Amino acid sequence: MNFDDTPEEAAFRAKARAWIDANAPRQFEDELRSAYYASLGITSEDPIPHAKAWQAKKAEAGYACPSWPKEYGGGGMSPIERVIWEQEEGPYWLLSALFMIGHGMCGPTIISWGDEAQKQHYLPPMITGEKVWCQLFSEPVAGSDLAGLRTRAEPAPDGSGDWIVNGQKVWTSNAHLSDYGLLIARTDPTVAKHKGLTAFLVDMRSPGVEVRPIRQANNNRDFNEVYFTDVRITDANRLGPVGKGWEVALTTLMNERLSIGSMIPTGFPELFAFAAGLETIDGPAIEDRAVRSKLAQWAVKASGLKYTALRGISALSRGENPGPENSIGKLVAGTMMQEIATFALDLQGPAGILTDKAVSPADGWFQVLLLRSPGSRIEGGTDEILRNVIAERVLGLPGDIRADKGMAFNQIPTRAS
Amino acid sequence: MNFDDTPEEAAFRAKARAWIDANAPRQFEDELRSAYYASLGITSEDPIPHAKAWQAKKAEAGYACPSWPKEYGGGGMSPIERVIWEQEEGPYWLLSALFMIGHGMCGPTIISWGDEAQKQHYLPPMITGEKVWCQLFSEPVAGSDLAGLRTRAEPAPDGSGDWIVNGQKVWTSNAHLSDYGLLIARTDPTVAKHKGLTAFLVDMRSPGVEVRPIRQANNNRDFNEVYFTDVRITDANRLGPVGKGWEVALTTLMNERLSIGSMIPTGFPELFAFAAGLETIDGPAIEDRAVRSKLAQWAVKASGLKYTALRGISALSRGENPGPENSIGKLVAGTMMQEIATFALDLQGPAGILTDKAVSPADGWFQVLLLRSPGSRIEGGTDEILRNVIAERVLGLPGDIRADKGMAFNQIPTRAS
Amino acid sequence: MNFEFSAEQVQLREQVRRFLDQHSSSAAVRAVLDGPPPYDAGLWSGLADMGLLGIVIPEAFGGLGLSYLELCVVAEELGRALAPVPFSSSVYLATEFLLATGSESQKRAWLPRMASGDAIGCLALVEGPGPIRARLVKAQVRNGRLSGTKIPVADGDVADFAIVAAQASEGLSLFLVDLAAPGTTRETVSTIDPSRSHARITFDGAVAEPLGPAGHGWPIIEDVFDKAAVLIAFEQLGGADKALEMAVAYARERMAFGRPIGSFQAIKHMLADMYVSAALARANCYYGAWALSTGAAELSQAAATARVSATQAYQHCAKNDIQVHGGMGFTWDLDCHLHYRRSNLLALSLGSLSQWEDRLVDCLKGAVA
């Protein structure tokens, strides 16, 4: 049991570090380090050109998409090299937020399911950052029950073999910045819900695609609704067989869980630093035993998450796949984030309600966290879905009883009786 | 909003208090006040004769079974008088623990479902404490799913109209001290599980009834298994119609919930007193802010339970029935009791493991609580069942999907597939 | 014994609820949340017309002279409706300070105007981060002139006068300051809940009229805070109940996997736990209401109990209301976040949860000793 690099790993780390030292946009380092959760990292300037420039530079040097095949422009690294690369990239990793959906989810899905033409066409510009991707899965009526989605793809009446798509997607990150999207649509409503789906690669500039930002509860607009009105997709852009859309989606979701680098923050290091520096009228906050007890509780959770991730990396380096055990990261961190934000405000007293950076304690960091955190318990799988995943896939417990089991999709009740 | 008695209530209270002053077995007052949870109250002497003597005395004066009809020997009091009586009876109430199943559950069920002969035969000696009752519902395979019980009652082959009972009950409090039991048995396994049950009044001294104490996890033996082997019950001792056993059981369970006096302890007053008196090397425990925060959290729960109960009494005094809202009492207290016991031991440090009264802090009270408390989250409805009750009956949420809905009882799967 | 509101009080509740359904709708709350108006002036004058601004103000000063129980009923409804008005500042705080320690002429000057809605009062106490403590007040009054900065001041931008806590030569004292007079600068500050307006007020030689005996500010603040804690606990209770109701309604309607999501135990039990915390908070609030209305010696204990219980119930119900609503719950368009914001705002008004926990244990210690 050790945290040391092997000689090969150490050599790789040194090379990566030297390259980053020489090439990273150092002017943004501080800003990236103190960025808020779920932001594109920098706000002092338009982040998009800088994100694209950094991605292109990495691609040129072979550091973009570290674990993807070299033939499409990926890094061809071993899993452990990828982890070392991510560790070294450090704060600059945030500049990749724009590409996260493409690199973390769409790309691996194309690698698994795409034909050679699709891979050659779509992967290289995804890797270089030239093209940005989004994922068109969730719908207003299909969240946790993703397979219940209603967006339809029907054969074009002109017999061309093209598909005509109508429907609405929601919670699409970066849709307004995207060139392409990975879409799941229903091609057969008369069979069981998981059986009638098909995946497509869609050009977001196609006629009939309309993107509208969603105003979130925290007043940000990081997500979109995407409306499809008679959008035409050629059959060459179908991903995988007709009727296999659910299997394609599972590949995407599994890759979402596998992206180890994307651990969501807990807020604990920030809380600890805040409490450690806070002088109250009764002395330093960190000497208050009630504060200490809470800090200790969160400390062991944060530490547990950190070393669970290291165990996952160990598994990678042994050539094993980390399993759905990784679901615990989001489950624990999501809840912690909200509790920590609430507690930080409590520590601040009545002034904890202030959100202006200028007057709010800790520059309003915890207030942003408080308002953002409810989303973290929902996006990418609610707490409840994650507990089901852990119970069923890790512990082997039976699935929920399925009220819609075996029913044709168009027979499933859509209203409470 | 006031806690004051009306003049009539005040007069009743004064009368009750005077009678108790004159008649209660004062020699046990201290012992009853410091009794452990789920005990018969006194251990310095055999509690049974004292329990029976106090009950008989109350019955003579019209204070036994306060709200039951006078014609059977009950008190005939209004609901609010009953509450006043219970408040005044105070610690002596614990002497009734032996009769709780009879008075709280079996008696009201007989009042609702019994014919006149049954009422006249069974109620008076139940009220005077001459006869002790138990409730024969739970079975090894039928706990939360009570309607899944398997004890069979079949018509006697001799055509007498009698019933022959075979099967096993479990978790029967006081079965070894009981004269009679209220039994639910399956009289028809070919219909849906709720439909094939029938209730009986059974003489616990009948041939074929065997009572075996259960050794509990805390090494006490407060409960029993009861085995029935060809036990004969006359049809005159059938309670309610054949096939209506489930409805009879619901009456019993509703009365269980209604017995307001039977609030389970939380351990909070004892913890507060312990913490308030505990000097640690860092000063009084109660000045430790971590301790204070926990005490405050439990204080508001204990207070909430207390005033929720008072709201229930208010409803009674207005002639309304308290609803299943009362389920929150057991749900909250059960969990609290376990948390409080764990925390009290933590406060005691390494010596918190000691159970000898002579050397254990606070006379080992919290150690007894720790070992007893897991049962409190299970008996009389698990935490999970209580949350279902609250969700469905108070909040009107849909029931769980029933895998066995409409199935004949003997078709319901009994093994995981 | 009666531990419920009377039939008349229940009738008052229904009347207020009908009025607020109409005048403190989601749209009305959002107009303040999103827009320039710092509060809903129409709603404010409607409440005044119903006499609700002067419930406990004696009739001699233009009020209704009713009991605190009626005020509790109204508070619960205001919390439920997220009413975007300076009610708590003017009614629970400024009014109470005047009633507790105002001179006859001060009462005459302000109470009738407050009851009629013509004047709004606020409390200027806090001066930035930290607990609420006498020693943390740095503002001072010398020769009748006040200097110092108060932030945040609820409704400080819209109030006509402020009750100001400041150090005088005799110690912490209270003053009544006309906010329209010279020497006062105020600016709106942004908070986690913009549906309730807050300000920073800088006093630079503002005329400060003594309120109550000099040097006795702190015990008066504690007394008023006990009362206000019960009243705000009722607002929190109303909010908790509403958030629970929203979540229950959604769980019964929203379908997933071919069935209402409320049929899944994960959701059912979450809602059951929300109900439990709201029910315990209700019982504790009633305890507070009883103590408040009868002037019981245990008011401090009852207030702290109600405060801690209701603060947590509202935060619990509001955050899980979002969770039950899933992605929809995290949109601006649904009202879930309004309660989430309000629950966290109210949790800090009158001081943090930790501070009230501390106070509660002090009270319990006193009761045992």
Place this chain on the structure above:
Amino acid sequence: MNFEFSAEQVQLREQVRRFLDQHSSSAAVRAVLDGPPPYDAGLWSGLADMGLLGIVIPEAFGGLGLSYLELCVVAEELGRALAPVPFSSSVYLATEFLLATGSESQKRAWLPRMASGDAIGCLALVEGPGPIRARLVKAQVRNGRLSGTKIPVADGDVADFAIVAAQASEGLSLFLVDLAAPGTTRETVSTIDPSRSHARITFDGAVAEPLGPAGHGWPIIEDVFDKAAVLIAFEQLGGADKALEMAVAYARERMAFGRPIGSFQAIKHMLADMYVSAALARANCYYGAWALSTGAAELSQAAATARVSATQAYQHCAKNDIQVHGGMGFTWDLDCHLHYRRSNLLALSLGSLSQWEDRLVDCLKGAVA
């Protein structure tokens, strides 16, 4: 980087598990829980035969001279199997005190006998209720004679010698006391977990041999406790995992309402949460194992982290193991209560959770500063 046990260590685990399945069965644990023997002597000599009592004892003193990683592996298995033997007292504590500060002759006198299972050591530190603090030790040594009362002393009734903390003229010091010698009275005391024996030991002029430099008792205790905390955390981890496995197995088998109870979300999610706490504890235990085996500077922090995490995971899993089993879980016959008892016993060995939380925050402060 490698953050898992090696193949050899995994093999050791399998070997130990097979052995314990046979020799530390439920029946064996219950024989100690219920019966007169204070520990399972057969199991003890079996462990000795496998060399497990001397894993970290240098070969020169009769041990295997392996690393702490092997000891962590064994500890986890012992915790899982609820092994009713004085392993923690003799191996994690007495052995470590000797290794840390024993003289060459003390090591020679005791370590070989401990490795072979012929001698059992224990730690006599605690003197009744309260936290573990140097100042709370009242026992004293004057002129080489020890007086005082220690309670509870884990395995104090079966040990051959005790490491005793006592006040000397130089301050808190450690002594080695032969428990068979005159001046020592011991009696078994009952605890929440009778499957592990505890005693009260009264010393009245017992001969006390100095162990390590006089007056330096406290820092040595702290160092040994850091190590023992990691090892006991592995025992807790093993127990937590076993309780979780029992609960999962039961939830898959037990039918109610025509389906396995594990298909109800209330049960599924309870089990998922148990898994989460056990998984986090495992990661933290590995962190502790790494720090212990490499002698890392952050051993104190890692030990406190592992300790707090594993204590709570075991308590959490053991209590909910009973809950999942329902009424059956509360019977003596099922093993659920064995883990419930042990989880609460281990939570207090080495000091309370609160004390370890405090220590953890001190370490984190130090790491930041």
